[in-house]
Amino acid sequence: MEPRHSNRTTAERDIDSVLHPYTNLIRHKEVGPLVITHGQGVRVFDEAGKDYIEGLAGLWCTSLGWGEERLVQAASAQMRKLPFYHLFSHKTHDPAVALCDRLLGMAPVPMSKVFLAGSGSEANDTAIKLIHYRANALGKPAKKKIIAREKAYHGVTVATAALTGLPFNHRGFDLPFSGVLRAGCPHHYRFAQPGESEEAFSTRLAAELDALIVAEGPDTVAAFFAEPVMGAGGVIVPPAGYFPKIQAVLDKYDVLLVVDEVICGFGRTGRMFGTETFGIRPDMMTLAKGLSSGYAPISALMVNERVYGPVAEESGRIGVFGHGYTYGGHPVSAAVAVETLNIYAERDILAHIAKVGPVLQDGLAAFRDHPLVGEKRGIGLIGALELVADKAAKTPFDPKLAAGPLVVAKAQNHGVILRAMGDSVAFSPPLVISEAEIAELLRRFGKALDEAHGDLT
Ligand code: PLP
Numbered sequence: 001m002e003p004r005h006s007n008r009t010t011a012e013r014d015i016d017s018v019l020h021p022y023t024n025l026i027r028h029k030e031v032g033p034l035v036i037t038h039g040q041g042v043r044v045f046d047e048a049g050k051d052y053i054e055g056l057a058g059l060w061c062t063s064l065g066w067g068e069e070r071l072v073q074a075a076s077a078q079m080r081k082l083p084f085y086h087l088f089s090h091k092t093h094d095p096a097v098a099l100c101d102r103l104l105g106m107a108p109v110p111m112s113k114v115f116l117a118g119s120g121s122e123a124n125d126t127a128i129k130l131i132h133y134r135a136n137a138l139g140k141p142a143k144k145k146i147i148a149r150e151k152a153y154h155g156v157t158v159a160t161a162a163l164t165g166l167p168f169n170h171r172g173f174d175l176p177f178s179g180v181l182r183a184g185c186p187h188h189y190r191f192a193q194p195g196e197s198e199e200a201f202s203t204r205l206a207a208e209l210d211a212l213i214v215a216e217g218p219d220t221v222a223a224f225f226a227e228p229v230m231g232a233g234g235v236i237v238p239p240a241g242y243f244p245k246i247q248a249v250l251d252k253y254d255v256l257l258v259v260d261e262v263i264c265g266f267g268r269t270g271r272m273f274g275t276e277t278f279g280i281r282p283d284m285m286t287l288a289k290g291l292s293s294g295y296a297p298i299s300a301l302m303v304n305e306r307v308y309g310p311v312a313e314e315s316g317r318i319g320v321f322g323h324g325y326t327y328g329g330h331p332v333s334a335a336v337a338v339e340t341l342n343i344y345a346e347r348d349i350l351a352h353i354a355k356v357g358p359v360l361q362d363g364l365a366a367f368r369d370h371p372l373v374g375e376k377r378g379i380g381l382i383g384a385l386e387l388v389a390d391k392a393a394k395t396p397f398d399p400k401l402a403a404g405p406l407v408v409a410k411a412q413n414h415g416v417i418l419r420a421m422g423d424s425v426a427f428s429p430p431l432v433i434s435e436a437e438i439a440e441l442l443r444r445f446g447k448a449l450d451e452a453h454g455d456l457t
Helices: 010-017 025-031 069-081 094-106 120-137 158-163 198-216 242-252 305-318 331-346 349-369 403-413 435-456
Strands: 036-040 043-046 051-054 113-117 145-149 180-183 221-226 256-260 284-287 299-303 373-379 382-387 419-421 424-427
Touching: 051 435, 069 331, 094 113, 094 299, 094 331, 113 120, 120 158, 120 221, 120 256, 120 284, 120 299, 120 305, 145 198, 180 198, 198 221, 198 242, 221 242, 242 256, 299 305, 331 349, 349 373, 349 382, 349 435, 382 403, 403 419, 403 424, 403 435
Parallel strands: 145 180, 145 221, 221 256, 256 284
Antiparallel strands: 036 043, 043 051, 113 299, 284 299, 373 382, 382 424, 419 424
16 A cells, blocks of 8 residues: 655655654644754754754763664664563563663662663653552551652653653643652752852752651651753752752651662763762662663663562562563663663763863853853753843743744754753753864854844843
């Protein structure tokens, strides 16, 4: 049978057939899609052959850039040998074992076991289920509430979207549901009181967390979720002293800490894990994105013995640990992930980030003087510029102006793909980016910012 509309363009067929994630579905019919055909290094190309520097590594994931032949080889070799097998009911295969083994060896704090899944959302969703399972195992069925922060991003399944603290992930979806508690966002520029130091702000947030747990009842609060640097919330780097102070409160009330390393893991913040950059001691860690450089869908949840022990016992009592995804630990994805980790080690990706990270951060800092820029944030190879209507008063733009999306649209015209989180523009290029490519990215972005200044003032 002929494919439908075979004589129409990809863009036209897209409009007819694709329900797009994170898109205004009505506007999509008017603006149409940007059709990306291929990529090489830090660049992707559209149908007309125009090149774009991918300033967000796709969705914060393509750490090794496009065209990494070794990952293609790893995938095709595994595809030939064993394209599918699973880990259910006592089965296993070498790529999954090699990956879990490797991750436990890399873990920044002692971890006991690794659960493999297909996406960041699935890994975090599994963490939520383990929190419930463990509470039941320990005979503390009331201790199940989970704290997540304003502006957090932990995924979009029903449960993880409830933890996510961004309005557009809740509006229209009847979320969040009860049992999710909200802690303050550690964004000093926006939420510190006048004259409050970073350290004092962290102390206050920890005290507020303490008060929240006490008000709810420590016997009802099970876990706290946190990204080391909050990504989709606007690249929010924690203020000085934040995590040690939060950790002390969690320890006091026997509350588990789940660190979502989906963006920060594998070098993004300058150390292998954000956990190391900020001195955190998680009980569970979730990983995805950079785990396979985005070349294959895969995620991992690492759990320590404090979590694994009771979960294992409960499965023995029930007769089965009744959770698992068909594609969890998919052999092709696992083989690609192992090869990605080999490449990070062989090429000393951390040394490269130590060299080029400051070039990105200094380049972004140079925009501080721009009339549209209120704050520059960042660490390692992740950063953001927050746009404001009035720098001195930190006044945001009228949301109707959509200043962030405007700058990002103009940047796309100038050949750099970025993302707007409200009026913060995020930068998270492939980790392999060179100094010259960072300079080119920032030059293209600068043109867009100047043009937007003309439009917005
Ligand atoms: N956690 C964080 C910190 C993320 O940034 C994301 C996605 O951007 C997720 C979880 C969800 O991952 P996925 O989109 O693979 O479900």
